[in-house]
Amino acid sequence: MYISLDFSYWLTLALAPLAAGFQLRLFIIFHDCCHLSFFKSAKANEIVGSICGVFCFTPYFHWRYFHSLHHATTGNLTKRLEGEIIPLTIPKYMKTNGDVLTLTVKEYVQLTGMQKLIYRLYRWLLLFLILMPLLIFLVMHRFADVQAGKRARSSVIWTNFGLAALIAGFAFTIGIGPLLLIMLPVLGISSTVGVWLFYIQHQFEETYWEEALEWNYVEAALKGSSFYKLPGILRWFTGNIGYHHIHHLNPRIPNYNLKKCHDASSIFRDTKAVTLLVGLRSIFYRLWDEDQKKMVGFTPKELQAALKASGGEKK
Numbered sequence: 001m002y003i004s005l006d007f008s009y010w011l012t013l014a015l016a017p018l019a020a021g022f023q024l025r026l027f028i029i030f031h032d033c034c035h036l037s038f039f040k041s042a043k044a045n046e047i048v049g050s051i052c053g054v055f056c057f058t059p060y061f062h063w064r065y066f067h068s069l070h071h072a073t074t075g076n077l078t079k080r081l082e083g084e085i086i087p088l089t090i091p092k093y094m095k096t097n098g099d100v101l102t103l104t105v106k107e108y109v110q111l112t113g114m115q116k117l118i119y120r121l122y123r124w125l126l127l128f129l130i131l132m133p134l135l136i137f138l139v140m141h142r143f144a145d146v147q148a149g150k151r152a153r154s155s156v157i158w159t160n161f162g163l164a165a166l167i168a169g170f171a172f173t174i175g176i177g178p179l180l181l182i183m184l185p186v187l188g189i190s191s192t193v194g195v196w197l198f199y200i201q202h203q204f205e206e207t208y209w210e211e212a213l214e215w216n217y218v219e220a221a222l223k224g225s226s227f228y229k230l231p232g233i234l235r236w237f238t239g240n241i242g243y244h245h246i247h248h249l250n251p252r253i254p255n256y257n258l259k260k261c262h263d264a265s266s267i268f269r270d271t272k273a274v275t276l277l278v279g280l281r282s283i284f285y286r287l288w289d290e291d292q293k294k295m296v297g298f299t300p301k302e303l304q305a306a307l308k309a310s311g312g313e314k315k
Contacts, residue, residue, distance in 0.1 A: 001015045001016070001019060001182045001186075002174050002178060002182060005178055005181065005182075009181065012181065012182065012185075013185055016182075016185040016186050016189055017189055019182075019186045020185075020186045020187075020188075020189035020190035020193065021190075021237040022237075023055065023056065023186060023187070023190040024190045024193055024194060024237055024238060025236070025237050025238070025239055026052050026055055026056055027052070027056045027058070027190070027194060028238060028239030028241055028255055029048070029049075029052055029239065029255075030049050030052035030053055030056050030058065030060070031067075031239075031241075031255075032045075032239070032254050032255050033045040033046070033048050033049025033052065033060070034049055034060065034063060034064040034067055035251040035252060036252070037251065037252045037253060037254045037255075038254050038255075046060070046061075049064075050155070050158075050159075053155075053159050054159055054162040054163055054166060055166075056137075057137040057138065057141055057163060057187065058137065058141050058159070059141060059144075059152075059155040059156040059158075059159035059160075060155050060159070061151050061152040061154070061155035062141075062144060062145070062148055062152040062153065062155045062156050062159075063141075064152070065148050065149065065152045066145070066148070070099055071248060071251055073099075074099075074202060074220050074221075074224055074225065074248060075202075075207070075208040075209050075210060075215060075219075075220035075223075075224035076209075076210065076211075076212055076215045076220070077104070077209050077210060077211050077212070077215075077288075077290075078211050078212035078215075079212065080099075080101075080102070080209075099198075099202075100198070100199055100202070100203055101119075101122060102203070102209075102287070102288055103119060103287055103288070104209075104287060104288045104289070104290050105287045105288070105289050105290070105296065105303060106290065108287050108303075109303070120286075120298065123286050125283055128195070128199075129192050129195060129196060129199075130188075130192060132195065133188070133191035133192045133194065133195040134187065134188055134191055136191065136195070137187060137191045138187070141156070141159075142156070142160055143156065144156040144157070167179065170183075197228075197238060197241060199282070200226060200228055200274065200279045200282055201225055201226050201228065201241070201244040202224060202225060202226070203282050203285055203295065204226050204274050204278075204279070204282050204285070204295065205281070205282070205285060205294050205295050206223075206272075206293070206294055206295075207223070207224050207226075207288075207294075207295060208220050208223035208224030209224070209288045209290070218249065220248070221245060221248035221249040222245050222249060222271075224248075225244040225245040225247070225248040225249075226242075226244055226245065226274045226279075227242065227243060227244070227245050227262075227268075227271045227272070227273045227274060228241075228242035228244065228273075228274050228279060229242060229273040229274065229275050229276075230242045230276070235259070239255035239256075240255045240256070240258040240259050241255065241258075243258035243259060243261070243262050245268070245271060246258050246261050246262055246268065282295075284297045285297060286298050287303075
């Protein structure tokens with residue numbers, strides 16, 4: 001990409017998706033290291049994961065801590081908010097573990113006009129898939145959450161030092177201008193695709209949400225995590241993360257064995273796949289309908305149908 005700057009910046013931008021694909025695959029390796037699954041050795045996972053974290057703008061131990069909360073609470077309506085819905089705020093653990101704040105229809109209709117606007121902006125496609133990914137990786141990952149332990153908070157500091165050294169080295173050798181022209185498009189694409197993958201993995205029409213007393217780990221894994229069916233080349237760049245139902249069932253399975261597990265066991269043969277086309281429809285899902293057990297959008301027709309099913313009144 002640096003060499004291409006001498007010819008045309010359009011050529012540089014044309015190379016950005018490929019570079020972003022490699023960065024995305026690096027993040028999947030980082031992700032597996034966080035689960036201590038990529039290598040048999042826990043120490044090897046921690047070392048490689050920490051190094052990958054620098055190139056992925058993500059602190060290893062800090063992200064691992066919050067990501068473990070994601071696995072422990074996926075599909076749990078009670079754990080999702082912990083009583084913080086009014087006033088509408090985003091729980092701290094949702095800032096870094098990849099979860100997408102999701103309200104139920106009943107919760108949404110009880111919000112004030114301003115709270116509804118905040119939630120709609122949060123779920124707005126332009127903000128959610130373009131501005132928020134860069135905000136997460138460039139800004140939010142630079143700060144430690146007090147909720148995390150000492151080791152997790154320290155990983156933020158060391159990752160920031162490593163990232164600063166990496167950027168300084170590139171800036172010194174090729175210049176800060178060329179570095180930004182190369183880095184920002186790559187990070188913009190990889191972070192957007194990464195956030196989209198986190199989104200589609202749990203935000204599809206017939207996903208799984210239950211209150212704590214009814215919540216079941218196995219059902220949350222198999223019903224609340226998608227089988228995102230991708231073409232072979234995209235499966236390679238995304239490290240088979242589309243087999244997310246198997247990953248949530250057992251996070252210790254490395255990405256290079258997920259497809260094998262899916263193909264080997266008969267219990268997965270009838271798993272309903274989310275295709276690329278079906279996945280795009282998930283963009284319009286915004287709320288969980290507890291009565292119809294499915295995701296719905298903001299359209300008046302969908303909200304009225306949901307309220308009618310629950311016996312509620314139109315608001």
